[in-house]
Amino acid sequence: MAVAALPAGGIADHIHPEPQGFVRRYVFSLDHKIIGIQYIVTAFVFFMLSGLLAEAIRTQLYNANGGFIAPDTYNEVYSVHGSAMVWLVIIPLLTGGFGNLVFPLQIGARDVAFPWLNMLSFWIFPVSGLMLFSSFLLGAPTAGWMEYPPVSLQGAAGTSMWCAAIFLVGVSSTMTGINFVVTILKMRAPGMTFTRMPLFVWGQFATAPLLMIATTALAAALAALFIERQFGVPFYDPTKGGSPVMWQHMFWFYSHPAVYIMILPGFGIISEVLPTFARKPVFGYKLIAFSSMAIALAGFMVWAHHMFTSGLAPFLQLPFMIITFVIGVPTGIKIFSWTATLFGGKIHYTTAMLFAIGFIGLFTIGGITGVWLAAIPFDLHVHGTYFVVGHLHYVLVGGSLMAVFSGMYYWFPKMSGRLLNEKLGHLHFWLFFVGFNGTFIPMHWLGVLGMPREVATYDPQFEFWNRFETISSYLMAISILIFFVNVIWSIRNGKRSGPNPWGARTLEWQIPSPPNYYNFKHIPTVYGLPYDFSQPLPYKGLDDELNDTPPVMAGAH
Amino acid sequence: MLSIAAIVFWSTFPLETYLPAAIVTARQVDHLFRFMAATGSALWIFVAGYLVYFAIAFRVKPDDPPDAIGLQVHDNHKLEFWWTVIPTLFVVLLSIVSVRIWYEVMLEPQNGLVVEAIGHQFYFSFRYPQINGEVTDEMHLPVNVPVTLNLTAADVIHGFWVPAMRLKNDTVPGLVTTIKFTPRLVGRYHIICTQFCGVLHSEMDKQYLVIDQKPVFDRWFKSWQEKNAHVSNALPAAGGGAIALQGGNAPAGKALFAQKCTACHKLAPFNQTLVGPGLANVLHDPAHPNLVNGQPATPQNVAVILQNGYTGSMGTMPNATANGLSSQDIANLVAFLASLK
Numbered sequence: 001m002a003v004a005a006l007p008a009g010g011i012a013d014h015i016h017p018e019p020q021g022f023v024r025r026y027v028f029s030l031d032h033k034i035i036g037i038q039y040i041v042t043a044f045v046f047f048m049l050s051g052l053l054a055e056a057i058r059t060q061l062y063n064a065n066g067g068f069i070a071p072d073t074y075n076e077v078y079s080v081h082g083s084a085m086v087w088l089v090i091i092p093l094l095t096g097g098f099g100n101l102v103f104p105l106q107i108g109a110r111d112v113a114f115p116w117l118n119m120l121s122f123w124i125f126p127v128s129g130l131m132l133f134s135s136f137l138l139g140a141p142t143a144g145w146m147e148y149p150p151v152s153l154q155g156a157a158g159t160s161m162w163c164a165a166i167f168l169v170g171v172s173s174t175m176t177g178i179n180f181v182v183t184i185l186k187m188r189a190p191g192m193t194f195t196r197m198p199l200f201v202w203g204q205f206a207t208a209p210l211l212m213i214a215t216t217a218l219a220a221a222l223a224a225l226f227i228e229r230q231f232g233v234p235f236y237d238p239t240k241g242g243s244p245v246m247w248q249h250m251f252w253f254y255s256h257p258a259v260y261i262m263i264l265p266g267f268g269i270i271s272e273v274l275p276t277f278a279r280k281p282v283f284g285y286k287l288i289a290f291s292s293m294a295i296a297l298a299g300f301m302v303w304a305h306h307m308f309t310s311g312l313a314p315f316l317q318l319p320f321m322i323i324t325f326v327i328g329v330p331t332g333i334k335i336f337s338w339t340a341t342l343f344g345g346k347i348h349y350t351t352a353m354l355f356a357i358g359f360i361g362l363f364t365i366g367g368i369t370g371v372w373l374a375a376i377p378f379d380l381h382v383h384g385t386y387f388v389v390g391h392l393h394y395v396l397v398g399g400s401l402m403a404v405f406s407g408m409y410y411w412f413p414k415m416s417g418r419l420l421n422e423k424l425g426h427l428h429f430w431l432f433f434v435g436f437n438g439t440f441i442p443m444h445w446l447g448v449l450g451m452p453r454e455v456a457t458y459d460p461q462f463e464f465w466n467r468f469e470t471i472s473s474y475l476m477a478i479s480i481l482i483f484f485v486n487v488i489w490s491i492r493n494g495k496r497s498g499p500n501p502w503g504a505r506t507l508e509w510q511i512p513s514p515p516n517y518y519n520f521k522h523i524p525t526v527y528g529l530p531y532d533f534s535q536p537l538p539y540k541g542l543d544d545e546l547n548d549t550p551p552v553m554a555g556a557h
Numbered sequence: 558m559l560s561i562a563a564i565v566f567w568s569t570f571p572l573e574t575y576l577p578a579a580i581v582t583a584r585q586v587d588h589l590f591r592f593m594a595a596t597g598s599a600l601w602i603f604v605a606g607y608l609v610y611f612a613i614a615f616r617v618k619p620d621d622p623p624d625a626i627g628l629q630v631h632d633n634h635k636l637e638f639w640w641t642v643i644p645t646l647f648v649v650l651l652s653i654v655s656v657r658i659w660y661e662v663m664l665e666p667q668n669g670l671v672v673e674a675i676g677h678q679f680y681f682s683f684r685y686p687q688i689n690g691e692v693t694d695e696m697h698l699p700v701n702v703p704v705t706l707n708l709t710a711a712d713v714i715h716g717f718w719v720p721a722m723r724l725k726n727d728t729v730p731g732l733v734t735t736i737k738f739t740p741r742l743v744g745r746y747h748i749i750c751t752q753f754c755g756v757l758h759s760e761m762d763k764q765y766l767v768i769d770q771k772p773v774f775d776r777w778f779k780s781w782q783e784k785n786a787h788v789s790n791a792l793p794a795a796g797g798g799a800i801a802l803q804g805g806n807a808p809a810g811k812a813l814f815a816q817k818c819t820a821c822h823k824l825a826p827f828n829q830t831l832v833g834p835g836l837a838n839v840l841h842d843p844a845h846p847n848l849v850n851g852q853p854a855t856p857q858n859v860a861v862i863l864q865n866g867y868t869g870s871m872g873t874m875p876n877a878t879a880n881g882l883s884s885q886d887i888a889n890l891v892a893f894l895a896s897l898k
Contacts, residue, residue, distance in 0.1 A: 060723040071757045122873035143753050150730060151713040151754055238731025241832060241872050245729060249881060278615070284637050309716065309727045309751075311734035314663050321655060325648045332644045333637070340636070342611035344628030348623060356614055361605050368597040375584045377591065377662050381723040384716050385750030420790040448574055448590075450720035452751045455759040459747075493725060503624075 018517035020357030030115035030442030036101030050084035058473040064460040073454040075142035080242035082145030105508035107187025113182040121175040128168035135161040149236035163226040191526035203268020206292040218254035252303035262298040266403030276504040277353040278345030281531035284337040291330035300483025324374035337380035351425030355406035362398030424486040436470025521551040567595035579721035580738040582637030586723035650864030663891040675717030676728035679757040699774035716751030740768040800860040810893025
């Protein structure tokens with residue numbers, strides 16, 4: 001009988017042995033934790049490369065007449081910088097990286113629902129990354145990360161390579177999205193109802209449908225662009241009956257939800273770090289969870305706010321403006337809730353907490369300027385200027401990247417069993433904070449006063465602030481260097497962390513660091529929210545996790 | 558306190574001293590900017606102030622036991638209710654303010670001076686009624702005269718932005734977009750391209766919009782009329798020579814139009830594109846004087862397009878052989894189009 005073949009604890013204790021051999025364990029691994037770390041390492045390699053491109057951009061703009069690199073090289077550099085940072089760094093870090101690493105542990109699962117699909121998702125990602133960077137050999141794309149046709153139809157051969165690379169990384173995202181939705185819906189531990197899920201899981205749960213649905217629109221648009229470039233089938237060329245504005249609709253139908261793909265998991269990280277280090281329940285749990293879902297849903301209805309200057313019928317623009325304003329409400333609720341979480345706390349200033357508090361302050365700036373940009377009359381002035389560049393970096397660097405760093409300092413012990421050095425961490429934070437603001441704050445007034453984006457040279461009246469930005473950006477680069485040194489040094493020499501160095505209460509901290517291959521010896525039962533510091537832990541069945549009792553293995557079958 | 562100071566600072570911020578307001582609605586946009594900057598920065602200072610205050614006041618003190626925990630509050634429905642309702646009310650207010658100013662920007666006076674700007678790699682050219690050909694250096698406008706500016710592009714998408722106007726629109730090949738405004742301040746203002754358009758995109762900020770008093774504008778206008786007097790507005794006809802249009806029969810043209818043309822053209826205003834543009838009053842349309850490959854829609858030019866077909870910024874149209882049109886058919890069609898007003 002099939003039932004008799006199960007171990008005593010039923011399906012919940014069904015553990016397969018860990019594969020032996022380096023390749024199956026660390027290269028083509030099926031383990032969500034290893035895949036998560038693979039994502040994080042790969043994404044940070046791409047982060048370093050596109051960070052170097054960013055410094056090339058800033059060095060070029062130190063002088064009003066440029067002179068560091070030729071204009072066409074400059075156009076290649078900023079296009080690849082933008083594409084790589086979005087598709088190869090922030091999205092993989094927050095979904096494939098921290099998503100894989102953390103949320104299956106937090107819901108008490110042994111792995112994601114489809115481990116083979118997970119492995120495939122990961123291995124597509126470095127391949128597409130290499131394709132994107134190798135487009136430099138063919139003449140990289142030059143029309144920015146948006147690649148509006150018809151000008152992208154004139155781009156060098158590398159533009160087709162760009163299409164293929166982004167298409168592939170989109171396939172990888174879609175598969176990750178499917179995997180995460182199914183895992184969260186079907187594989188939560190007994191008792192982990194939706195209203196007991198940690199907020200990081202809520203963040204991933206709001207993000208995964210966006211990955212699944214929105215990315216397909218981008219894939220269609222990219223396939224059409226590729227076919228038009230290679231085989232001349234006119235989708236976008238107006239002289240042959242195509243429509244260039246169609247690309248913009250398809251692109252932004254993906255890329256606006258993509259903004260939320262890049263921030264909702266970050267919201268999740270912040271919502272874990274704040275209660276842990278304030279020793280307080282997160283304020284307004286339900287409102288934070290529901291506002292993530294509201295943001296994800298409304299995110300599909302605002303794409304045309306990127307297109308107010310593209311020649312849309314004027315009355316079609318109004319609903320997009322107003323829905324965008326409305327998104328400010330759930331976002332504001334989150335910010336107020338996080339601030340209130342600090343009230344009456346016992347705040348421990350770890351580096352993770354510094355980045356989390358910094359995130360609230362800086363992301364709020366990006367959120368507020370986002371509301372300004374949605375107001376059509378103001379957008380008609382600053383669209384396509386450095387104001388937009390400043391806004392975007394406040395959301396993606398001051399928001400998403402700060403959340404990534406916060407998550408790195410927080411979960412590094414779970415990955416390696418060792419702590420990152422806190423002194424270097426504090427230095428990293430403060431240098432980054434100062435450098436970041438110095439780099440991106442002046443962009444706002446440069447944009448309002450008339451500096452367009454995507455330019456290799458500019459009006460000399462803006463030179464002073466551009467020099468200020470360039471010098472600040474070097475400060476940021478130094479802080480990133482310190483971070484890398486810290487990580488590499490701490491992997492071997494960091495202080496041993498033990499299972500739960502932070503006194504955190506979510507499930508992943510109740511098992512050893514790094515966790516065993518099978519995560520849990522017995523699947524725990526969940527009795528409540530993880531954030532009640534005055535109560536005993538709301539889990540049962542974890543007694544054996546930290547002692548030497550061997551797990552019950554499934555028989556061969 | 559700081560929030561109030563921010564409101565006072567931004568609500569009186571004189572943006573015009575840094576960037577002149579060249580058109581009437583620019584000042585409305587500045588009002589909107591001041592409103593948003595004042596409320597936005599006040600909100601940020603409020604949030605950041607509490608953030609910093611809480612962060613300092615509630616830090617772990619040296620004499621706290623290591624397992625000290627914070628205040629165990631989960632939520633406060635009253636507080637959450639208000640911080641949902643107040644932002645919602647603010648969103649309503651902001652929507653009202655924005656829509657009102659949007660109306661003023663969009664509903665500038667109709668029937669102004671019609672000018673056309675065409676984006677090229679890597680410059681803008683301008684067309685005026687009664688000036689043959691293109692004006693290639695600067696765009697001149699008389700002060701206090703309403704303007705209807707039609708925008709299109711010859712190759713790729715460009716962005717037409719005059720920072721002093723607080724207004725921009727893309728120039729999209731195959732599409733005609735319109736912005737309307739009234740210049741209010743004499744001066745020279747940069748025209749800047751804001752959509753990446755190719756390798757020399759950065760150089761596309763060297764042209765000027767010049768707003769003059771009416772007599773000065775008239776002198777400039779006259780000089781270009783004379784300079785371009787010998788530039789032809791006619792399209793080159795295949796095989797040379799003009800196409801005979803005498804004897805065109807409008808009713809026969811109407812039947813032919815229904816049979817041959819309605820698959821791609823509506824009898825609607827020019828900018829209502831089906832595949833090609835709407836042709837309701839193409840020969841009498843004051844708003845789109847120059848839009849057939851940048852040439853004016855004269856009967857002769859329309860006949861040339863019917864004869865030779867067309868490939869350009871508006872798309873592609875087959876020639877007379879492919880469409881099965883005789884020269885009498887062409888004359889009939891032009892007569893029909895001329896009869897529409």
